[in-house]
Amino acid sequence: MPRLYRTREGEATAVDTKSQLITLGSETAPGPLLVPAGATELAGIIVAAIMNMAAATSYSALVRLEGPGLPGGPEVIAAGAGGVPVATGGNAVIAAEFIALNIPVTPGNEILIFGEMAGTDVGQVSFGVTLIFEA
Amino acid sequence: MSKTLTVEGDIATVDAIARLTSQGSVTAPSLVVPSGMSKIDKIIIAASAEGLADGSAVFYIRLGGNAVKRGEQTIMASAAGRIAVQTGSDAAPQITSLFILHNADIEVTPSDTLTISAEMAGSDLGTGRAVATLVFA
Numbered sequence: 001m002p003r004l005y006r007t008r009e010g011e012a013t014a015v016d017t018k019s020q021l022i023t024l025g026s027e028t029a030p031g032p033l034l035v036p037a038g039a040t041e042l043a044g045i046i047v048a049a050i051m052n053m054a055a056a057t058s059y060s061a062l063v064r065l066e067g068p069g070l071p072g073g074p075e076v077i078a079a080g081a082g083g084v085p086v087a088t089g090g091n092a093v094i095a096a097e098f099i100a101l102n103i104p105v106t107p108g109n110e111i112l113i114f115g116e117m118a119g120t121d122v123g124q125v126s127f128g129v130t131l132i133f134e135a
Numbered sequence: 136m137s138k139t140l141t142v143e144g145d146i147a148t149v150d151a152i153a154r155l156t157s158q159g160s161v162t163a164p165s166l167v168v169p170s171g172m173s174k175i176d177k178i179i180i181a182a183s184a185e186g187l188a189d190g191s192a193v194f195y196i197r198l199g200g201n202a203v204k205r206g207e208q209t210i211m212a213s214a215a216g217r218i219a220v221q222t223g224s225d226a227a228p229q230i231t232s233l234f235i236l237h238n239a240d241i242e243v244t245p246s247d248t249l250t251i252s253a254e255m256a257g258s259d260l261g262t263g264r265a266v267a268t269l270v271f272a
Contacts, residue, residue, distance in 0.1 A: 003240040007209035025256035050214035052191040089220040093231040126257040128193030128211040
């Protein structure tokens with residue numbers, strides 16, 4: 001079945017706090033992420049998350065999916081972890097990961113995407129999440 | 136049978152669409168979906184930045200144009216973070232591995248044109264670079 005790809009990104013700047021991902025680079029207000037018409041399931045997500053290396057500590061990262069577009073309720077998915085021993089010279093690039101899922105969705109309803117930093121406050125974690133709908 | 140299309144280009148700044156229209160020695164490769172192909176079956180992407188500024192960012196591509204049947208599709212590719220080194224030290228490179236999406240299954244119309252773009256979002260880490268291969272089936 002054809003697949004549709006919807007993406008949001010954003011930053012978490014406080015620990016143990018949900019940060020909604022509401023932008024898409026050059027689109028500062030892309031609007032609510034609605035389940036596309038005809039979509040039958042959330043077939044997977046693509047996740048990329050990384051810290052800014054500005055604090056000598058470590059973290060883990062979560063993605064939360066919530067909202068009326070998910071009739072089965074919210075989902076929480078691991079997005080990464082990392083740390084640096086000193087607050088200078090940290091440098092990393094990671095490729096995104098595809099995670100296969102099979103989650104029911106309700107077409108025309110919104111899914112809210114949150115990024116969350118857990119552990120200790122590393123300053124900033126950037127998140128990018130693509131939802132893959134099968135339609 | 137498969138056919139590939141690869142494009143690459145600079146990402147000059149953050150939160151701005153950067154069209155990927157070149158292919159190394161080929162400055163203007165065709166962006167037309169090959170005849171007989173009906174979907175993008177796989178996508179291979181690598182995107183990073185030179186790391187000249189501090190922060191964290193994500194990189195993704197946009198697939199659009201009149202060849203994409205269900206409108207623009209956006210696909211996350213990578214993330215990068217960087218903080219300045221101590222005085223007198225050299226910074227590490229910002230090298231990423233490929234992100235490969237199998238079974239992408241994006242419907243396209245043969246003989247129509249694609250637009251392929253990349254973006255860096257979050258902090259501006261300096262000039263970025265992206266390459267993307269679409270595998271048609």
